[in-house]
Amino acid sequence: MFCAISGEAPEHPVVSKKTGQVYERRLIVKYIADNGKDPVTGEDMTEDDLLEIKSAPSTVKPRPPTMTSIPSILSVLQNEWDSIMLETFTLKQQYQQVRQELSHALYQHDAACRVIARLMKERDAAREALANVQAHIGTRPAEAATETADVAMTEAGASVGLPEQVKEKLEATSAVLSKTRKRKPQTSADAMQTYHQRKAFGSLHSARSPGITSLDLDAKSGLFLTGGNDKHAMIFSQSEEKVITTLKGHTKKITQVAWTGRSEEEDTVLTASADSTVRIWSAKDKSTYTTAHTVSTHSAEVTGLSMHPSKEYFATASLDSTWAFHEIETGSTVLTASHSDVNKGYSSASFHPDGLLLGTGTTDSMLKIWDVRIKDVVASFDDHVGSVKAMAFSENGYLLAAAGENNIVNIWDLRSLSVSQKLQVADGGVVNALAWDYSGTYLGVGGTDVRIFKTKSWQELANLTDNTAEITGLKFGPQGDYLVAGGLDRSIRIFGVAE
Secondary structure, three states, rough: OOOOOOOOOOOOOEEOOOOOOEEEHHHHHHHHHHHEEEEEOOOOOOOOEEOOOOOOOOOOOOOOOHHHHHHHHHHHHHHHHHHHHHHHHHHHHHHHHHHHHHHHHHHHHHHHHHHHHHHHHHHEEEEEEEHHHHHHHOOOOOOOOOOOOOEEEEEHHHHHHOOOHHHHHHHHHHHHHHHOOOOOOOOOHHOOOOOHHHHHHHOOOOOOOOOOEEEEEEOOOEEEEEEEEEHHHHHHOOOOEEEEEEOOOOOOOEEEEEEEOOOOOEEEEEEEOOOOOOOEEEEEEEEEEEEEEEOOOOOOEEEEEEEEEOOOEEEEEEEEOOEEEEEEEOOOEEEEEEOOOOOOOOOOOOOOOOEEEEEEEEEOOOEEEEEEOOEEEEEEEOOOOOOEEEEEEEOOOOOOOOOEEOEEEEEEEOOOOOEEEEEEEEOOOOOEEEOOOOOOEEEEEOOEEEEEEEEOOOOOOEOOOOOOOOOEEEEOOHHHHHHEEEEOOOOOEEEEEOO
């Protein structure tokens, strides 16, 4: 008999009732006390499961033959020493391996901690930026924000911003529009890459002072509104392929035009001019327009014109270094504003999609974002060259595209208040017009040519070079399947996907 643990003949043999294995009693009792299991099968075992084996006669185990002489004992000791050395060497190898694994794990842990710290820092910065934007939209900015130089004053004290009833209208419009921001593009990027010129309508406006200076689109009725260097504005019907009316009254070139949003009862359009005025044109039918109001708030050329999303108000910016907020129905000016940093005039203006913020570009390369309600600057950007000629907010309200007097378009991320992308067009070219599609997925850039970029990846999907002079106006169709461009070659060009 041999012990299943030691492999030697037991002095006090016992046998397991469950497995039938023979053990040395002292070894199995200690094993059970430590583990409570059978060492061979792993089954639960107690001392009650052991049965002592009666063996007779009791004898002393003889020494093995190799231990009968001194040389044999030395040989055994040498073998034992060699075994111990080998085992020690193996243990050292395993120890080194464990040290390497531990060192690698500690390095990974340290790297993970650094990454987590960086992500937490970025998260905190994003939260702070979001909180700032929300604060700018919802409440008056902190005292550290840039102060507006022009504050409307009364004898009783300071009166800042819009009247309460106007604020309520703007905030109600914002609450409705903010819920409908996320729109999916109706045209795929692959389809955008097939854009080509579908039609071109030329010889618009006078040839003596040639060129279309601005463009707007009424997609519902297929009408184009253009302003020209010839001091006139025209309404062009795409279906009839002709000018259906000409708006005359300004004494200098038209700088900006805009539809107010057509209604069944009445149609209203806006035209801004270098003669310092804005005219509100009203018509009972599509061919007879008269001047309903003439806004003469500014003392210099009106360079920026933007419709408020509520369709009840509009904003203008001028070279006289002021911008103003007006009511369409009455033609009255609700407020005017200026800033101590702006003394060379404004060159462009655009409302944020929610209608609570107004972006203004200056002639000395500055961008300023205003909270219209309190007439205060909430953000300023200055990474442009020369006059900020064009600007446009994306439909989701997070991005602002702006271009100066070079061939670079800056994409400003309003969440981080930094440039997230720079888009470069033709070498030595210019950018005069910017337009987002209604989903905010594609950006049209017009100037030397027409280019379409896809957001996030900023891949250039199309480069259209059919124009023979600079493009000055761009507008996407409501489904994104076509793009209208007007230019100094007196032509309106319609680009669209392949049919």
